[in-house]
Amino acid sequence: MTFVWPLALLALLVVPVLVVAYRGQERRRAAGRARLAAQGLVVPESSQPGRGRHVPAALMLAALTLLLLSLARPEATITEPHREGTVVLAFDVSTSMGAKDVTPTRLEAAKAAAASFVRRQPAGIRLGVVAFGDSAVVAQQPTDDRTMVLAAIDRLSPQGGTSLGQGIVAALGAIAGKPITVPQDDSGSLDGVDVGYYGSAVMVLLSDGENTTPPDPLAAADLASAAGVRVYPVGLGSPQGTVLQVDGFSISTALDEATLQQIAQRTDGQYRSATDAAALAKVYDSIHLAWTARSEKREVTSWFAAAAAVLLLAGAALSILRSGRVV
Template identity: 30%
Template sequence: MFENISFANPEFFWLLLLLPLAALWYFFKRNEQSASLKISSIKGFSKGGLLPKLKPMLFLFRLLALAAIIVAMARPQTEDISTRTKTTKGIDIVMTIDVSSSMLARDLKPNRLSALKKVASDFIKKRPNDRIGLVAYAGEAFTKTPITSDKSIVLNALREITYGQLNDGTAIGMGLATSVNRLKESKAVSKIIILLTDGVNNSGFIEPQTAADLAVEFGIKTYTIGLGTNGNALTPISYNADGSFRYGMRQVEIDETLLKDIANATGGQYFRATNNEKLEAIYDEINKLEKTEIEEFKYYKYEEKFRPWVLLAGALLVFEWLLRNSLFRSFI
């Protein structure tokens, strides 16, 4: 009955404590409310039937009417809340992903690329108010998805990223320059690149330092992530006869100095991920560092529900008056 109902003046419910007191008063005073006649014997009188025993119902109707009035005074009401959000600081993000053969190394589970795609997917889902794009690079780079607010497109594109779509190699400068090109015309207040690699720059015709200078010129902050364990990792080294990869231990080599320089020059940060947990923690940290400011407006609409209680109280009092002046008239 009171589901989804709130009360504007709940303090009036304290008055309900008077009802038990009124009931006690009536119990002790009920015999004094009827006229009495002293006679020597009632032997010749009938016991009066059931009707006199129902007379306390009149007082019960009054108590119920009083309870209904108290509930009405507490002002029951339903509350309808509508919310509108306004993004006051939008962020455009390009995720730049290395898809070279070394990303199939199994030092992260099940491999580096699969681990990255899972963590990146979670990161995208946590940014509902930002536009996100994807750039993939190996020996060259291409835009997988331009910056868009449609997260389903970005997530589908992320799932489609695999090794073999590009010539092998690690063109960090090409990947960064392509990402800058996607963001340079952006009107967003904040423009971010998250560049991930597990190797050193060994391909492409754009130097990473040149791409970093472009990012600075267009006010694009770059977070860089070096992916891979320290030491050796189980990595594809050749093909088997059936076309599958043959794995072997190979030294992990990441140009951390370069990645730190890119991050420092553009105002970002460098991170090192050596396992699945650290990679996830890095994206969580970036998510906290780059907050989108959202202004939320709430509109409240109240609908008063006290009228049915007033009508109920009135009906009970009228019903009690009618009974008192008709059916129970001879007993009053």
């Protein structure tokens, strides 16, 4: 334990002085009682209660000691549990996310549920946003500023194709705080890519799972697994599919659950499908971030003052019960 104002501890010197004064007073009382007892005016001391009569005074002295300690503003190191970590919301913003088999659209439902999730997170959680189509971009680096995260989500709009691998890699880069270079070829290989280890991070991958562009999303999932990042894919759309009208063309699109399920399996995450915003909101409730113990120095003056008040009241109550007066 430490003290903000250690010099205030000098006030404790008054405690032994009070102890000596109390003992002196007790001796004088005992001597006076003995004289009166010899004259038959009071009951002899031997028939009176023993050390119990000192309890009220001891309690009040303890209360005074705690109050004097509180003047020095004591601090204690307290270990408290905190939910900590980083959550990156990776949004598929390809054209197919404009489909209306999820009300009002796949992307809008994802944005609404994600915004609700952001507002519920405790202060210890950092949130980031990644948008991916044919390529991927970090729309918002992980931050504890919820306003910036919500603004980044609100700006998202559907366009282009889908690269699940690019989305996962970009999200890993956001978690790592550095860009991750993906080989510029059609092999889909991510061999030799170094990310690091981030066991307290989670990625939520919101997509219909229709991958059209390298790298291989399963290779990207293996990269996330090696980095200790769990991926929670959220499937948006229906397996039966729907037809989307884009610039006068009819585009068939359906939910590819198999790919998203494999991504979850390889990263120790969980796959969930969401047919509407309400179902999607439940997905976020299944995300479990690690609890960590953090030691922080806190001023505990109020604790000392409260304990002193309890002791003072107890001492006063006992004194009144024994003698009819406080002191």
